[in-house]
Amino acid sequence: MASVIINSQLLPEEQAHIPISDRGFRYGDGVFETIAVQGGVPYQFEVHIERLTKGLAALKIAFDAQTLAAQAKQLLRANDVKEGLLRIQVTRGSGSRGYLPEKNAATGALCVLETMPMPQISGKPATLWQTRYTKPSPKSLPVQFKLCQGLNSILARMDADENNCFDALLCNEQKHVCETSSGNIFWVKDKILFTPAIACGVLEGSMRSAILRLSPWRVQEVDATAGQMTRADAVFISNVAWKVLAVNEIKPQGIHWNSEALAAEMHALIEQDIASYTQQHAGQWL
């Protein structure tokens, strides 16, 4: 039986309950992080904590994220996680029934830490489905953070699944490429690495930032149509589970790429960086 931590308290999974009055349950009023654990070390932990902190500030949820390293360490040990995912979710907690949070809420924020197995993926190149759903605008929501507002991603992902595709490609209302339902997107053309700029309405992915930091190619963050992507030499997608995954086709257009070699090159650089991060931070975590 795995353990979880709710509001700093280590509990067996079967006792992992939250009240129905929690605003995360009522309104998705919170943010979360999913962190890859390798060799017992959560990769780029400080990058995730920084994004979580910024997301909480954008939502005006008062919570001290500095307490999370000790809790994460306690949970990874309790569950003896060597390889897997660490998930941290912080919501505004209970305390008001309408959209306006009470100023002096009875409870503070709610914080849940869990561990999960790393999803197994085949690693074979992915086919994307250009979904009819558009990505919500950054003028509507601070979409650069992992908001507990997953419905747009869920609807897009189900749309891809119904069309026998691995993931969905989401564009914004201006028909510019943003990301997939579950990851960031990149393309390489003439030794330049392109990826949509955050301002297009893009998640500030932790694996995205690692790729931009490690890229062997010059990097350009762009505001581009899907048409520009179609002329690329290679296309790949990233998140904490896939790391880097080649894209070989986009449907229904039926555009094909041979992305495997360049994606494998980037994937190897990420794996190298993870190994090096794990080694450097082992003392802190193990």
Place this chain on the structure above:
Amino acid sequence: MASVIINSQLLPEEQAHIPISDRGFRYGDGVFETIAVQGGVPYQFEVHIERLTKGLAALKIAFDAQTLAAQAKQLLRANDVKEGLLRIQVTRGSGSRGYLPEKNAATGALCVLETMPMPQISGKPATLWQTRYTKPSPKSLPVQFKLCQGLNSILARMDADENNCFDALLCNEQKHVCETSSGNIFWVKDKILFTPAIACGVLEGSMRSAILRLSPWRVQEVDATAGQMTRADAVFISNVAWKVLAVNEIKPQGIHWNSEALAAEMHALIEQDIASYTQQHAGQWL
């Protein structure tokens, strides 16, 4: 101690917990309804159940909403609710960790029924704050239903509160009027009642539909800028708690209206309809 119903089971409020694996908590993956109860009868119950059913279909959540009338009746009796709110939330339940729901989820949908006191409002005319947040597009999400994705409304409502306004006015990216964070909006000009069309990105409010049905003025559903609204004879907003509430100012523009007389006329028609509905449906509920 009030009771709640979770998955058809009547429980004391203190036992009203849900698992952290619920997709409502993780992703806001669900829909809800808030229904006004007067004289022990939930007003327009069938209108709410129809919207809930359509919302669940849009999200592809399998759930039989026809069982809800008996449960609602049981809960209203258990809590002896004469005047108040009945809240029904249905989420996709537990069963998968990523955005894609598992095809054969271990659990089905999760359904929670609660009762709450009717919020007390002064009834004095409201001042609205034109917020910088835009309403999410109906191309991104089926916003005509009450999705458990409240963050846009929450951010807009907090923005209004910080500017000492009662509620926020939300426009879409095309700068066309949609609604407030918590209600629908209407204006009367030369004996015509205007309200933004659902296609603009507007909640299909139950009180909105009652107002359109009972209006003493000819009704026009429009795609309009805030400028068109400013030339109105009266402006008012609606939801299940306020019924009809006059708007006397919009900030920061500082446009003023004398909306009280026409808003009161519409409010009286709604009160009359509620009284008549309660009388007609008493046998079914009491």
